[in-house]
Amino acid sequence: MTITGNATRASGGDPLEQVAEQVLWLSTAMIHHANRVRPNPSGMKVGGHQASSASMVSIMTSLWFEQLQPGDRVSVKPHASPVLHAINYLLGELDEKYLTTLREFGGLQSYPSRSKDPDPVDYSTGSVGIGATAPIWGAFARRYIDTVFASAGVGRQYSLVGDAELDEGAVWEAILDPSVQHLGEIVWIVDMNRQSLDRVVPNIAAGRLESMFSAAGWQVITVRFGGLLEELFTRPGGQALRRRILDMPNPEYQRLLRCAAAELRERLPGSDPGADAITALVDGLDDATLIAAIRNLGGHDLNTLRDAYAQIDDTRPTVIIAYTIKGHGLPTEGHPQNHSSLLSEEQYAELAQTLGKDPTRPWASFEDASPAARLCAAAAARLRRDSVPLGAPPTVPVDLGRTPPAVSTTQAALGRALLDLVREAPEVAKRVVTVSPDVSSSTNLAGWLNKVGVWSIDERRNWFDDDRETIMHWREKPTGQHMELGIAETNLVGLIGELGATWSRWGQPLFPIGVLYDPFVERALEPWSYGIYAGGQSILVGTPSGVTLAAEGGAHQSIKTPSIGLEQPGCVSFEPAFAVEVEWTLMDCLSRLGRPGGSSSYLRLSTRPVLQELAAVPADPAARARRRRHVVAGGYTLRHADKPAVTLVAVGALVSESLAGADRLAQLGVAAEVVCVTSPGLLYEALQARHGLGEAPSWILDQIFPAERAAPMVTVLDGHPHTLAFLATLHRVPVKSLGVSRFGQAGSLDAVYKYHGIDAESIVRAALDLVQ
Numbered sequence: 116m117t118i119t120g121n122a123t124r125a126s127g128g129d130p131l132e133q134v135a136e137q138v139l140w141l142s143t144a145m146i147h148h149a150n151r152v153r154p155n156p157s158g159m160k161v162g163g164h165q166a167s168s169a170s171m172v173s174i175m176t177s178l179w180f181e182q183l184q185p186g187d188r189v190s191v192k193p194h195a196s197p198v199l200h201a202i203n204y205l206l207g208e209l210d211e212k213y214l215t216t217l218r219e220f221g222g223l224q225s226y227p228s229r230s231k232d233p234d235p236v237d238y239s240t241g242s243v244g245i246g247a248t249a250p251i252w253g254a255f256a257r258r259y260i261d262t263v264f265a266s267a268g269v270g271r272q273y274s275l276v277g278d279a280e281l282d283e284g285a286v287w288e289a290i291l292d293p294s295v296q297h298l299g300e301i302v303w304i305v306d307m308n309r310q311s312l313d314r315v316v317p318n319i320a321a322g323r324l325e326s327m328f329s330a331a332g333w334q335v336i337t338v339r340f341g342g343l344l345e346e347l348f349t350r351p352g353g354q355a356l357r358r359r360i361l362d363m364p365n366p367e368y369q370r371l372l373r374c375a376a377a378e379l380r381e382r383l384p385g386s387d388p389g390a391d392a393i394t395a396l397v398d399g400l401d402d403a404t405l406i407a408a409i410r411n412l413g414g415h416d417l418n419t420l421r422d423a424y425a426q427i428d429d430t431r432p433t434v435i436i437a438y439t440i441k442g443h444g445l446p447t448e449g450h451p452q453n454h455s456s457l458l459s460e461e462q463y464a465e466l467a468q469t470l471g472k473d474p475t476r477p478w479a480s481f482e483d484a485s486p487a488a489r490l491c492a493a494a495a496a497r498l499r500r501d502s503v504p505l506g507a508p509p510t511v512p513v514d515l516g517r518t519p520p521a522v523s524t525t526q527a528a529l530g531r532a533l534l535d536l537v538r539e540a541p542e543v544a545k546r547v548v549t550v551s552p553d554v555s556s557s558t559n560l561a562g563w564l565n566k567v568g569v570w571s572i573d574e575r576r577n578w579f580d581d582d583r584e585t586i587m588h589w590r591e592k593p594t595g596q597h598m599e600l601g602i603a604e605t606n607l608v609g610l611i612g613e614l615g616a617t618w619s620r621w622g623q624p625l626f627p628i629g630v631l632y633d634p635f636v637e638r639a640l641e642p643w644s645y646g647i648y649a650g651g652q653s654i655l656v657g658t659p660s661g662v663t664l665a666a667e668g669g670a671h672q673s674i675k676t677p678s679i680g681l682e683q684p685g686c687v688s689f690e691p692a693f694a695v696e697v698e699w700t701l702m703d704c705l706s707r708l709g710r711p712g713g714s715s716s717y718l719r720l721s722t723r724p725v726l727q728e729l730a731a732v733p734a735d736p737a738a739r740a741r742r743r744r745h746v747v748a749g750g751y752t753l754r755h756a757d758k759p760a761v762t763l764v765a766v767g768a769l770v771s772e773s774l775a776g777a778d779r780l781a782q783l784g785v786a787a788e789v790v791c792v793t794s795p796g797l798l799y800e801a802l803q804a805r806h807g808l809g810e811a812p813s814w815i816l817d818q819i820f821p822a823e824r825a826a827p828m829v830t831v832l833d834g835h836p837h838t839l840a841f842l843a844t845l846h847r848v849p850v851k852s853l854g855v856s857r858f859g860q861a862g863s864l865d866a867v868y869k870y871h872g873i874d875a876e877s878i879v880r881a882a883l884d885l886v887q
Contacts (some may be wrong), residue, residue: 130486135176141201166442167194186270191240193226209234239649244283252613258862296332301432308441341416352396355389372449376402414439508624508709519694525720528694530559568595604639611653612646624709633657647685658720659832670863677834690719690767693730725766748815749797759788766832776878827885851881
C-alpha cells in the first residue's frame with residue numbers, strides 16, 4: 116500500500132494492492148457496524164479489534180490471493196478474525212448477510228471458529244497460544260492418516276501469530292518437541308507489531324526470538340523493511356538511518372508514527388554520530404515520501420512478503436518474523452492504546468474518503484470485469500477444495516468378555532482392555548492411537564506399546580531389542596500407534612484434539628486416547644477443552660487419581676478432577692470401580708468418537724487394588740448385559756437392602772470402603788443399600804432432564820434411586836464432595852457428602868483416608884448421624 120499522512124491512500128493499478136485495501140476496509144467496517152450501527156439495547160460492549168486486524172491485512176492478503184494451495188491450512192490470529200471473514204467474502208465463501216453479524220448471536224464469532232462460523236475456518240483460535248500450535252498437531256495427524264490409511268494430500272500448515280502470543284508457554288512446549296523439527300510443512304508468520312493489550316512493549320527481544328526458533332531447528336526468515344526503506348538505505352546516510360531505526364526503543368519508534376512531517380524531521384535523526392547524515396538524507400525527501408518511509412515495514416510490503424514466501428525451506432519448519440504496525444492504515448495507527456479502540460464516526464468517514472469507499476454501501480465489492488475481481492475469482496478457483504466424504508467408524512463391541520484377576524486396579528485394566536481389543540476387534544483397534552507424556556509404563560500401557568509400536572516420522576532402530584531384561588520395547592516406525600511427546604501435557608491434549616478431528620478433515624476417523632497423571636488433567640484442561648470446542652473428539656484418561664495415591668503426597672493427589680468430568684461441555688466422564696467396568700466404559704467412549712454429533716470422554720482411573728469379587732457381576736448373560744447398560748448410563752445398585760435406612764453412594768476406589776461400611780452398619784441393625792456411581796455427569800444430566808432442563812435419558816434414576824426406596828444418603832468419593840451432593844435433591848432426602856476438600860498428605864492409605872474422612876469408619880459415623 117502507498118501511505119500518505121496517517122492513512123492509506125487509494126492504490127494505483129496493482130490488483131493485489133486493491134484487494135488489500137478492500138480487505139482493510141471490510142474488516143474495519145464489520146467491526147464498526149457491530150459497534151456503531153447495529154442496535155445494542157443492553158449497552159454492553161461488543162468489541163472487536165480494528166488495529167489488530169489492520170496489522171495483518173497485507174500478510175493475509177498476500178497469503179490467500181497469491182500463495183495458498185487447496186491442501187494448505189491456516190490458523191488465524193484470533194483478533195484478526197474480521198480479516199479472515201473479509202477474505203472469505205471476496206472469495207465467495209461468505210454471504211454478504213453475515214457481514215453485519217460480527218459478534219451477534221448466530222453470526223460471525225468473535226474469534227475464528229471451525230464449528231460455529233458460517234464460512235471456512237481451518238482452525239479454531241481465540242485461546243492464546245492454543246490455536247497457534249494446532250497446525251503442528253494437525254501436521255502429525257495428517258502424516259499419520261497418510262501413512263496408515265489413505266492419502267491425506269499435501270499442504271503446508273500455517274500459523275498466523277501475534278508477537279505477544281509468543282509469551283505463552285504452550286507455544287514453546289510445542290516448538291521444542293524434538294519431532295516438530297522434522298515437519299517441513301509447518302510455517303509460522305509472526306505479526307511483529309510490538310504492542311500488547313495496554314502498551315508498546317519496551318523490549319520485544321526479536322533477536323532472542325530468532326535464536327530460540329533457530330535453536331529448535333526452525334528456519335528463521337526476518338522481514339524487517341519494505342522496498343522503499345531498503346532503497347533509502349542505499350543512499351548516502353542510508354546505513355546511519357538503518358542503524359538508527361534498528362537501535363531505537365520500540366516506544367520511540369511507535370511515537371514517530373504519530374508525528375507530522377515537520378516533527379518527524381526533527382525527531383528521526385536523533386543525537387547519535389550519524390544524525391547529520393540522516394538529516395541530510397531526510398532533507399532530500401518530500402513529506403509524503405518521508406511519512407511513507409517510516410511506515411514501510413516488511414509486513415506491509417507485498418513484494419517483500421512475496422520474496423519471503425519464496426525462501427521457505429520445506430525440509431524443516433519455518434518462522435517468518437514480519438515487522439508490522441498495529442493499526443496500519445487507520446487513523447489510530449501506532450497509538451499505544453489502540454488494541455481495542457474503535458474508530459469514531461469522524462475517523463471512519465475519514466478512512467472511507469481516503470480509501471475511496473462509500474460508507475453508506477460498505478459491502479460493495481469490485482466491478483465484475485476489473486483486474487481485482489479477476490484476481491479474487493482466480494484465487495477462489497485455486498483454493499477450492501473437494502468435499503470430503505465422511506467414513507463411518509467401525510462398530511465398537513460393547514463387551515470383550517474378559518474375566519479380570521481376583522485383585523486388580525482400574526488402571527491396569529486399561530492396558531488389558533486395549534490388548535483385548537486387538538484380538539477381539541482388530542478393525543477398531545487399528546484406529547486407536549494412544550498418546551502419553553513420558554508415562555507409558557507407569558500408566559500400564561507397556562503391553563499395548565509393545566504390541567503396536569511407537570509412531571515416528573522415520574523408522575528407527577531399537578538398540579535394546581536384544582536386551583532380555585528390557586520389558587518395554589521402543590519400536591519406532593511410521594505405523595506405530597503410540598505417540599509420546601515428553602513431559603508436556605499441553606502438547607498431549609493438543610495432539611489428541613487434532614487426531615480426533617481427522618474424521619471431518621480427511622474422512623478418516625481415529626480413536627485417540629491420551630493418558631496422563633490425573634492431577635495434571637487440570638494443567639491440560641484449557642487446551643483440551645478448546646480442542647473439544649473446535650470439534651476434536653478424544654478420550655482423556657487421568658491415572659492414577661485422587662488421594663488414593665497416598666504415598667505420593669499432596670503434590671500428586673487430585674481433588675477437583677471429578678468436577679471437571681461433571682462440568683466439561685462436549686464430554687462424558689466415567690470413574691469405574693472395577694476392572695470390567697473399565698472395559699465397558701472404554702468401549703462406550705470409543706463408540707462416541709469419529710462421527711458427526713460425537714463427543715469426547717474422560718476416564719478417571721485408580722491404582723487402588725480392589726477385590727473383583729465385590730463387583731458381583733452376574734453370570735447370566737442377560738443380567739450381565741443389564742449391569743453393563745447401567746454402568747454406561749451412570750451407575751448401578753451394587754448391594755440391595757430390603758428396607759434401606761440409608762443409601763451409601765460411592766464412586767470408584769471408595770466402593771470398597773462403602774461396602775465395608777455397609778457391613779458394619781448391618782451389624783448395628785442399620786440396613787444400608789450401596790449404589791456405585793460410574794458417572795456423576797450422566798446422572799446430573801438425567802436429573803436436569805427430569806426437571807425439563809435437558810434432553811438426556813433419565814431412566815437410570817428410577818433404576819438406582821427408585822422413589823419407594825428413598826432414604827437418607829451418604830455420598831463418598833476420592834475427590835471434592837460437592838460432585839455428588841446434587842443426588843439428594845432427587846427425592847429431597849437428608850445427605851452427608853464425604854470427600855476431599857483440602858490438600859493431601861503423604862502416608863498409608865488408611866491414614867490418608869482417615870485424615871480426609873472417607874474411610875469406612877467415617878462412612879458409618881455419617882450414616883448413623885442421619886438415621887438416628
